Amino acid sequence: MTNRQRTSSPRRDGVTTIADVARMAGVSEATVSRAMRDFPQVRPVLRERVLAAAAELNYVADSNASRLASGKTRTIGVIAPQLTTWYVSQMSAGLEDVLHAAGNDLLVSALSTPARRQDLREGRARFRQRVDALVLVDVFVGRDWTPPPSEPPVIVVGEKLDSGYSLGIDDELGGFLATRHLLDLGHRRIGLVAGGAPESDFSPVSEFRTAGAARALRSYDLEPATIQNGLFTIEGGRAAASAILDMSAATRPTAIFSFSDEMAFGALHAIRERGLAVPGDISIVGFDDHTVSESVGLSTVRQPVRELGRRAAQRALLASSDEPFGNDHELLPIELIVRSSTASLHSI
Amino acid sequence: MTNRQRTSSPRRDGVTTIADVARMAGVSEATVSRAMRDFPQVRPVLRERVLAAAAELNYVADSNASRLASGKTRTIGVIAPQLTTWYVSQMSAGLEDVLHAAGNDLLVSALSTPARRQDLREGRARFRQRVDALVLVDVFVGRDWTPPPSEPPVIVVGEKLDSGYSLGIDDELGGFLATRHLLDLGHRRIGLVAGGAPESDFSPVSEFRTAGAARALRSYDLEPATIQNGLFTIEGGRAAASAILDMSAATRPTAIFSFSDEMAFGALHAIRERGLAVPGDISIVGFDDHTVSESVGLSTVRQPVRELGRRAAQRALLASSDEPFGNDHELLPIELIVRSSTASLHSI
């Protein structure tokens, strides 16, 4: 009965601590700590002994204790307006792909309410000291925003930042490609279904895609026939499309460019509800290349969302180590995918 | 120059600690801790002073330190085979709904590789001492599985457990409803698109839905025309449907019951690829009521996934406090939604 010192009253039942391993391996706690983390200065013999003991006892370092001692959480946080969109779930999967492989964890948080800025502040507060880095998906901070010091480094996805690290795609180009495709097919009255928060302006992403669309239209001396806010939701897309279909026959677009596939799905619904056919009566092109877009034959602009997530995670990992981590805006390629939802105007 | 004691060298720059607040409010750290957590035994005057100081200094307790001291993480973990399915992302959203409101965090992890059991063990190990409770979504542990002690309590979604807490829907009933709907429409050759891991058996969920389908068919002295494994993915659904469509005209089903809407989307694609029409040439009913199912007019069995997530979160919260937390299997209601992908056989 010699153990009465530290082994006396563990709070949670049989959790083994570093002390147990040290005792079993006959070394100090410090050596266990070093051996477990593959530090070079521990002799192979001892390392083996420690690892064996750890395995035997099924020991895993308490992450909270190690965080407290080291200042590293091995956790990356992701903040997004909502978790249910296809875009965000793909992104999370991409993040998880690389974080898991690197032994890091993913902490997610939604900014459900509309008061974006405030929530972001709140979101960051909740994550402060909890994560090594933060990935902001689709939460638009304003390009002049600069991450405050004494807070975890931030990776912004979907918006270009003046300073700091951001990544995304060339939205202007995407808008251009989709619109030119429609123009190439002979369409001249083109309606846009853009997106943004309910009562606020369109999101920066929308602005850029709109600009791209406008550029394409300009070469024909045209303007968008109408721009509706589809809120980047299926239901919103349906409402937006309804509004477009309600236009008088003379002005009603013959083609719709929806800034997300999900909104396009809603639009498809609205179109079918009225007994109209796609692409017979109206063409529609989306954006994203949603997983089900191929199934429903939706033409779209593909963006590599999961890959975006992977890159963001790599960057976050980099930022969380103390690597020099410069300002940059990384752009991933996009691609127009033509399926059966768009057709030549003259074939009607 | 009186402060040289503990204030000397903070590791991360200007992070304010409880000591700062204590000093500013002129009380002890213990009192700050108590005041911040609304403990009753601190005088209102002091509480005010503390809260004011904390606000002034923008103080937030370091969660790792408090976890270490208290043994509570205020974090719930969720483990799922993959993050990209609609089902899982809805579930996560539901979890987040209530966790966020309760001031808890959500830690997510995917079990990407096929070796389920092993991964689960690994997943749990990674989460050990990191979360107060674990939610297992769609990872099938076997109904006789019982959570090991000295690990966080587990909530299982989608599988009924003999002991422990689980919740889900009545899958057998769901299978029955979908199949009877098809039978009511006059279909007699019905193909099933079930799901499970690539090389393994069908998942328990699939087994139950199959049983329900069999029960419905039995009243007509029938059996499923075929059962294909669609892997619960869109692509898998497409392949499964292709296999079905390749059957000889005499045996080919006139209707398909797909165990998930996503697989049904894939099936729709396969059907359209062959120039066949839905529901003209073949009827199809799905399962889930995926967000885009309404848009594409897919008949389906709706299950309240997000609500399932909310319940799971509530239960996880309960389990993480030391509430008595009995064994139970909670069932949420499901509902057949008839849209335009199913039609009477005789109308063909």
Add this chain to the structure above:
DNA sequence: TACGTTGCAGAAAGCGTTTTCACAGATCCA
């Protein structure tokens, strides 16, 4: 007046790691 109580607040002892610091022994160089 003396003696429990009770209510509040501070001191201090953890919580389980990591990391600095000190140190013994081995190795090196002149």
Add this chain to the structure above:
DNA sequence: TGGATCTGTGAAAACGCTTTCTGCAACGTA
């Protein structure tokens, strides 16, 4: 052969909280 430089290890000091324990007043109660 003596000092100087390495190497590998352990002791002990953080890390920033929570919680127990202790103690001082103020309050009945006898």
